[in-house]
Amino acid sequence: MAPLLNINGLCKSFGGVIATDDVNLDVQKGEIHAIIGPNGAGKTTLIAQLSGALRPDAGTVTLNGSDITHKPAYARAKLGITRSFQITSLVMGMTVIDNVALAVQANDGHSFKFIKPARKIHRIRDKAMKSLEKVGLNTRANDLVSALSHGEHRQMEIAVALASEAELMLLDEPMAGLGAAESAKLVDFLTGLKGQRTILLIEHDMDAVFALADRISVLVYGRIIATGLPSEIRANKAVRHAYLGEE
Amino acid sequence: MNNLTKVGWVTVMGMIALAILPPYFLLTGQAFYMDLATRLVILGIAAVSLNLILGFGGMVSFGHAAFIGLGAYAVGIPSYHATWGGFDLIASYNGLLHLVLALGVSALFALITGAISLRTKGVYFIMITMAFGQMAFFLFQSLDVYNGDDGLTIDVRSELPFINLDSPMQLYGLSYISLVIAMLLVKTIVNSRFGMVLQGAKGNNERMVTLGYNTYLYRLAAYVISGVMCGYAGFLLGNFTTFISPDMMHWTRSGELMFMVILGGAATAFGPVLGSSVFILVEEILSSFTIFWHLPFGLMLIGVVLFIRGGLMGLFKGKGK
Numbered sequence: 001m002a003p004l005l006n007i008n009g010l011c012k013s014f015g016g017v018i019a020t021d022d023v024n025l026d027v028q029k030g031e032i033h034a035i036i037g038p039n040g041a042g043k044t045t046l047i048a049q050l051s052g053a054l055r056p057d058a059g060t061v062t063l064n065g066s067d068i069t070h071k072p073a074y075a076r077a078k079l080g081i082t083r084s085f086q087i088t089s090l091v092m093g094m095t096v097i098d099n100v101a102l103a104v105q106a107n108d109g110h111s112f113k114f115i116k117p118a119r120k121i122h123r124i125r126d127k128a129m130k131s132l133e134k135v136g137l138n139t140r141a142n143d144l145v146s147a148l149s150h151g152e153h154r155q156m157e158i159a160v161a162l163a164s165e166a167e168l169m170l171l172d173e174p175m176a177g178l179g180a181a182e183s184a185k186l187v188d189f190l191t192g193l194k195g196q197r198t199i200l201l202i203e204h205d206m207d208a209v210f211a212l213a214d215r216i217s218v219l220v221y222g223r224i225i226a227t228g229l230p231s232e233i234r235a236n237k238a239v240r241h242a243y244l245g246e247e
Numbered sequence: 248m249n250n251l252t253k254v255g256w257v258t259v260m261g262m263i264a265l266a267i268l269p270p271y272f273l274l275t276g277q278a279f280y281m282d283l284a285t286r287l288v289i290l291g292i293a294a295v296s297l298n299l300i301l302g303f304g305g306m307v308s309f310g311h312a313a314f315i316g317l318g319a320y321a322v323g324i325p326s327y328h329a330t331w332g333g334f335d336l337i338a339s340y341n342g343l344l345h346l347v348l349a350l351g352v353s354a355l356f357a358l359i360t361g362a363i364s365l366r367t368k369g370v371y372f373i374m375i376t377m378a379f380g381q382m383a384f385f386l387f388q389s390l391d392v393y394n395g396d397d398g399l400t401i402d403v404r405s406e407l408p409f410i411n412l413d414s415p416m417q418l419y420g421l422s423y424i425s426l427v428i429a430m431l432l433v434k435t436i437v438n439s440r441f442g443m444v445l446q447g448a449k450g451n452n453e454r455m456v457t458l459g460y461n462t463y464l465y466r467l468a469a470y471v472i473s474g475v476m477c478g479y480a481g482f483l484l485g486n487f488t489t490f491i492s493p494d495m496m497h498w499t500r501s502g503e504l505m506f507m508v509i510l511g512g513a514a515t516a517f518g519p520v521l522g523s524s525v526f527i528l529v530e531e532i533l534s535s536f537t538i539f540w541h542l543p544f545g546l547m548l549i550g551v552v553l554f555i556r557g558g559l560m561g562l563f564k565g566k567g568k
Contacts, residue, residue: 051457077459089457091450102447106459111440112468118440164458 002065004029004198005050005168010059012045012222019045020056021222027168032190032199034209037219038242043202044086046219047170050200051083052076063168077106082166084157086173086202090145096156097141100128103163131163135189151182158189168198175205187211210234218242253563258517261524262427269419281415287527288422289483294507294519295429296476301505302513303437304469305449309373310360310380311504314353314474316496318481320387321349323399323491330402342405342412346482353478354471356383361470365463368452377498387493398492405486412486422483426520429476434516436472445469510551512560521559 003026012020019042027033035043048054050061052073060069068076082103091099098119104127105111105118119125132138135155140148148156154174161169174190175183187208190199203209209216210230217227220242226233233239251259269284293315300306322345328338337348360379367375393399404412412418436442448455448462455462485491494500503526511522529547533540555561 053453053457072461073456074459074461077457083457085454089451089454091447091454093450094446098443099447102443102455103458105440105443111444111460111465113440114436114442115439117435117438118443119438121440160454160458 003027004064005200006060006062007050008060008062010046010049010061011057012042012049012054013057018222020049023059023219023222023224025217025224025227027198027200028215029167029198030195031214032194032201032212034201034203034213034216035219036203036206036209036216041219042222043219044172045222047083047172047200047202050170051081077164077166080167081170082161082164082168083170084161084172084174086176088150088153088157090153090156090160092146093144095142095144096137096148097125097128097132099145099156100131100159100163101125103160104128104131104165107165128163131159134162135159150177151179154178154182154186158186166197168200171199171201171203173202173204175203175208183208254515254517254560257521257560257563261517261521265426265520265524266423270416273416273419278415281419283527283531285415285419285422285487286484287524288419288426288520289480289487290504290507290527291520291523292422292426292429292483293477293480293504294511294523295426295433296473296480297504298508298513298515298519299433299436299476300466300469300473301508302515302518303433303442303449304445304466306365306466306470307373307376307505308364308470308473309377309498309501309505310383311376311473311477312498312500313356313380313383313496314477315481315484315500316383316387316491316493317352317356318349318478318483319485319488319491319495320393320399320481321345321352321478322405322482322485323401324393326401326403326405327393327399340403340406342407345405346479349478349482350475353474353481357471357474358467361467361474365466365470377501380496380498380501384493384496384498387496394492396493398490398494401485401489401491404489405482418483418487422487425479425483429479430516430520432476436469441465441468506548508558510548510558512558515558515560518558518560525559 005027007023007025010020010023023046037043045054049056052071056069060067063079063081068079101124104124108124129138129141132141135158137152137155137159140152158174175186178186183205190212201212213230215227216230216233217224218233218239225242226236226239265288269281272280297308297311300308325337325339325345325348328334329340364372364375364379388396410417410421444455444460444465448466452462507522507526508519510526511520512518530544533544551559557564
């Protein structure tokens with residue numbers, strides 16, 4: 001089966017720092033593929049190149065068989081890639097439901113529509129509300145985003161990613177800053193998405209990674225040193241040495 | 248009426264006052280106040296147009312007065328040639344031609360300058376829009392045919408069907424109705440899907456791009472709409488003052504427009520109108536006391552910005568928004 005996402009020979013450096021060094025990676029449809037690696041390994045840089053925020057120096061990114069390497073970020077979103085941000089990135093001055101509705105609206109044709117009040121389009125509002133219900137934020141729908149807690153912001157990032165209906169979700173440390181109980185809830189939630197969405201997950205929380213991932217790739221100094229099933233990664237000597245710091 | 252908020256009340260009362268008071272002054276022989284009101288209503292339209300991109304779009308344009316000037320010269324130049332000959336293509340007193348010119352030239356200027364300016368952001372956007380405004384200023388300053396710096400007197404106002412712009416009452420009526428329409432237009436746009444994208448891009452552009460919005464195009468569209476509305480205000484202002492000069496486009500004028508929006512309350516429906524009203528009234532009152540009126544005026548403006556969040560409309564915002 002052809003992979004949903006194919007990354008081939010991707011390179012990116014900032015001055016003398018090589019952030020992405022000949023990365024090759026396939027993500028299969030429906031899997032949760034985790035990328036782990038120590039701080040500064042280039043995980044977020046990799047995500048940025050997949051979402052289109054950064055352009056690679058060399059290599060190709062292919063989604064569903066079509067080359068998207070040089071597509072701008074907004075065009076990639078249209079083709080079915082969405083990302084969540086490690087540092088919460090929402091429209092703070094808007095309400096929760098308005099934020100999520102914008103994600104739904106993005107897939108509802110163009111938005112050069114000037115007359116009809118956006119908040120009265122039930123097709124969009126209902127879908128947004130459903131995404132909020134899924135992450136349990138429906139009771140806060142009409143609050144300003146800026147009034148929500150950090151944990152709720154993390155939930156919102158997921159709700160927005162869900163609402164965008166993207167086939168491929170790039171989740172950049174969704175558990176960052178969450179307590180143990182909240183993390184466990186999120187793991188349950190993402191487990192429930194298995195098979196419906198394809199997820200490329202970057203995460204530091206190893207319990208979450210090994211609970212969720214179908215496959216794991218290990219990124220060290222911009223290079224992928226191993227890819228395999230969780231059990232294989234756990235047993236891999238090079239990984240243990242480079243990442244888990246064991247002899 | 249119970250569902251009207253405090254802000255809603257202020258808006259309605261303010262607009263009623265603007266509908267009743269100036270005609271009353273005119274009928275009781277105090278034409279001066281009618282003049283003042285016409286000016287503030289026309290500048291109100293310009294401020295409302297600026298508020299669309301500044302307040303709701305987060306685009307701090309420092310060259311908006313250029314559109315006022317373009318709209319005014321779209322009246323002055325054809326009228327000038329109709330009187331003195333030359334430039335047969337546009338020489339005319341026909342108000343509809345003036346209007347089409349004002350809106351068309353403003354749209355074109357907005358499209359070209361916006362397409363370039365919107366490639367930048369933050370302080371660079373402020374500087375580049377100001378530079379484009381100054382380009383328009385210097386262009387008209389250098390046009391000796393139209394008296395350059397000294398300005399141009401409009402001998403004959405735009406001739407429109409049904410409306411006689413030589414009548415102060417009718418000119419005020421047209422300006423007032425135009426203001427109401429401009430406010431409703433901005434309100435409708437802001438609440439539409441387009442408006443949501445515009446406000447989303449103001450709050451978090453990266454997020455909007457990630458969601459699949461080409462925010463550049465949405466911003467450019469808003470910039471053009473705003474420019475056209477402001478050009479229309481210029482069309483009215485030219486007909487009102489019957490004297491136009493490059494000074495109308497000077498960057499300090501753009502600054503004043505910006506200040507009206509911020510003084511009254513950016514991203515509110517009535518804020519820009521309240522801002523232009525207070526701005527012009529206070530300027531008028533202070534300058535009648537002293538020729539050094541700029542000093543207390545400046546201090547007052549600084550005070551409002553420092554101590555009242557959200558401009559004067561912020562004073563009326565209760566807990567329930």
